[in-house]
Amino acid sequence: MFSHYMKVPIVFTLDMFKVMLLSFIGLLGLAIIIFIIVKWLNKKLPWSPKTALLRTVVDLFIFTIVTSVWITGYNIIDTYIRFGGVPDFDSIVLRCTMGVIINFFLIPFIELSVLLNTKYISELETKKLELENQKIKYEVLKNQINPHFLFNSLSVLNSLISIEPSKAKEFTSSFSKVLRHVLDFKYTDSITLKEEKEFLEHYVYLLKTRFGDALNVKVTIPDEFMNKIILPMVLQLLIENVIKHNEVSDNHPMTVVVEANDKGIFVHNKVQLKSSVSSWGIGLDNIKKRYESLGYTVEVKKEQEMFNIFIPYIQ
Numbered sequence: 001m002f003s004h005y006m007k008v009p010i011v012f013t014l015d016m017f018k019v020m021l022l023s024f025i026g027l028l029g030l031a032i033i034i035f036i037i038v039k040w041l042n043k044k045l046p047w048s049p050k051t052a053l054l055r056t057v058v059d060l061f062i063f064t065i066v067t068s069v070w071i072t073g074y075n076i077i078d079t080y081i082r083f084g085g086v087p088d089f090d091s092i093v094l095r096c097t098m099g100v101i102i103n104f105f106l107i108p109f110i111e112l113s114v115l116l117n118t119k120y121i122s123e124l125e126t127k128k129l130e131l132e133n134q135k136i137k138y139e140v141l142k143n144q145i146n147p148h149f150l151f152n153s154l155s156v157l158n159s160l161i162s163i164e165p166s167k168a169k170e171f172t173s174s175f176s177k178v179l180r181h182v183l184d185f186k187y188t189d190s191i192t193l194k195e196e197k198e199f200l201e202h203y204v205y206l207l208k209t210r211f212g213d214a215l216n217v218k219v220t221i222p223d224e225f226m227n228k229i230i231l232p233m234v235l236q237l238l239i240e241n242v243i244k245h246n247e248v249s250d251n252h253p254m255t256v257v258v259e260a261n262d263k264g265i266f267v268h269n270k271v272q273l274k275s276s277v278s279s280w281g282i283g284l285d286n287i288k289k290r291y292e293s294l295g296y297t298v299e300v301k302k303e304q305e306m307f308n309i310f311i312p313y314i315q
Contacts, residue, residue, distance in 0.1 A: 022081065026074040030099075033066060035113075064100050071099040156210050171209055174202040182233070190314060193260065194226035200235050200258075207243065214253045215243075221260040228313045230265065231290055237283045238267050238309060244283075247272045264312040271307050287311070 041062075045055050075095050079087040157175065160168035181199040197219060204217045217239065239256060246269070248254040257268045288298045291312070299310040 022074075022078055026070075026078075030067065030070050033070065034063060037062060037066065067099045068096045071096050156206075160209075167209070171206065174205045177202045178206065188232050190229045191232040192226065193221060193228045193230060193265075196230060196232070196235055197221055197226070200239070203236050203239065207239070211248055211254075212250075214249050216253065216255045217258065218255065219258045221258070225260045225262070228260070229315070230311060230313060231287070234287055234311055235265070235267070237287060238311075241283045242269045242307075245273055246270075247274055264310055267309045267311070269307050271302070271305055284309075 041055070041058065045051055045058060072092050072095075075087050075092050079085060079091075157168060157171055160171055178199065181202075200217075200219065204219075207215055207217075235258060242248075242254065242256050246252075246254055252272050254269065254272070257266075259266045259268075284300070288300070291298045291314075294314060296312045296314060298312070299308075301308040
């Protein structure tokens with residue numbers, strides 16, 4: 001007898017196809033809605049030991065309502081399409097109960113899927129940031145001391161040796177301290193404002209020896225902010241950026257103002273661009289990317305006559 005039934009061909013009718021299609025659409029729609037809600041809940045109420053109980057209760061409450069509403073709507077549409085009427089109340093209650101029970105088994109799988117997907121994306125973003133950070137650090141190392149600065153400094157030193165030997169000695173001392181600072185902090189991710197200010201003083205001394213009164217760097221950092229943290233070499237790169245892109249001469253003197261408050265560092269200078277320079281260069285871009293990789297924003301505001309930069313402290 002069993003073999004007899006096995007030989008009976010299964011005929012798919014149009015009605016069967018409609019039922020299967022409607023069932024598939026109904027289940028797919030419910031799964032998508034649950035998936036979206038789970039992602040939303042993971043943002044608003046993420047899983048943790050402290051929120052586990054509350055999250056479980058919220059899950060059960062929300063998904064019981066969503067499932068019941070969805071199945072009721074599906075049941076009404078299904079009955080109308082197949083029989084041209086409306087389902088009875090007992091049928092709706094039965095299907096909703098079955099749907100809620102199925103949800104108890106379905107939701108954990110969806111939750112796990114979303115969590116694994118979120119973790120995977122987070123790991124990819126972390127690796128991407130690490131690679132980007134390494135790339136930025138490499139670019140920073142290449143640009144920390146501009147070759148033109150080294151060449152100009154050595155040229156100045158060579159001139160001072162024969163003209164002012166005592167000043168050449170002071171210049172050599174500051175020059176060596178600048179290079180030592182670069183070597184000491186090239187692999188460091190942070191520095192106190194006090195240390196950066198001391199380094200900047202030696203760096204500015206070298207520039208002043210070269211440019212004389214054509215360059216004036218005013219640094220105003222109250223003692224209360226000296227222990228604030230910034231990225232190494234930032235102020236030096238900003239000053240170098242000003243020299244690189246602007247006219248600095250007796251006919252076009254340049255004043256750079258460096259100020260600090262409880263939020264960060266402000267650097268201002270007058271815009272008097274060199275005719276051969278069309279952009280603000282790699283140095284500033286590297287600074288912005290270094291801070292972005294840590295979740296901070298460097299604010300740059302270029303006005304018609306002034307160029308303003310804000311460098312935030314880091315935690």
